[in-house]
Amino acid sequence: MTGQDDKSTREERLAAKLRENLRRRKAQTRALDSRTLDSRETGEDGLPKEGDDS
Template sequence: MHRNPASRLVNAFMSKSDEAKLREQRLAAKLRENLKRRKAQVRARSDSQSRAPEPSGKPEQGDAD
């Protein structure tokens, strides 16, 4: 990732431990976003599968006339 010049200037005045803390915070935020996105994908898949009728060769009970 390319940093903008302003972030380089800020980092010039930060200690290595402060930079490491900021990096960990950014990574933690990205991981939370990723987890939320994956959970939403799983929910969407399970919702679409639960709504779709199961393909089977047998007619449903209400369809037998």
């Protein structure tokens, strides 16, 4: 392999990893957003109420 081939292969690998990372972060954000939306709809904030012994 020449230096140019190594560079392009490395750039392709990095681009693929960046795309994978972006997809994962978007999925995490969607999951957090939907969980936040669900708690707003039910009126729950995820915290126990004072005096609740459950």
